[in-house]
Amino acid sequence: MILQDDDAELRRLRWRCRRGMRELDRLLERWLEQEWRASPTAERATFLRLLDSEDDRLWKWFLGHERPDDAELEALVGRIRALPH
Template sequence: MDEATLVKKLRWRCRRGMRELDQLFERYLEREWPTAPAADREVFLFLLDCEDDKLWRWFMGYEACPHAHAVPMLDRIRVLKA
C-alpha cells in the first residue's frame, strides 16, 4: 500500500468519537508520522487499537499505561502543540 493511501486509512482510524482523542492522534499523524521510524509507527498503530476510555485515562494521567513500550509515545503525543 502506498504512503498516501496508508495515511488516509490512518486518518480514519484516528477518528475516535471523542474530539480530544481525535485531535491528539491527528496531530501526531500530521506532524510526526511522515518521518517516524518503524518502531514508533508500530507503537502508534498499537495505540490506535486500544480502547478509547483507556486511552483517555492514559493521556490525562488518571491511570498509568501498563504497556511500557507505549509510554514514551503517549508522552510525545500529549505535548504536541495545537
C-alpha cells in the first residue's frame, strides 16, 4: 500500500513539474526521478515550495540571473542545476 501511495504521489508531482517550458520540465523531472525517494522530508518540502514558484522566476534562478531570497530554495536550485544529465 505504501508503494502504491508513493507511486501515486510521484505521478502527481510529475504533473506539477510540467511547466510548459521543456528546459524547466527536464530540470524538475530529473531531480524528481533521481533524488525524491532518497530525500529527507525537509528537502521534499523545499521542492514542493519550489514547484509553487512562478515559471519566469524559476527560469531566472536556474539560469543564474537571480537568486532566491530563501536559502533552502537557493541550495536546492544549485543541487538541481548540478545533477548529471
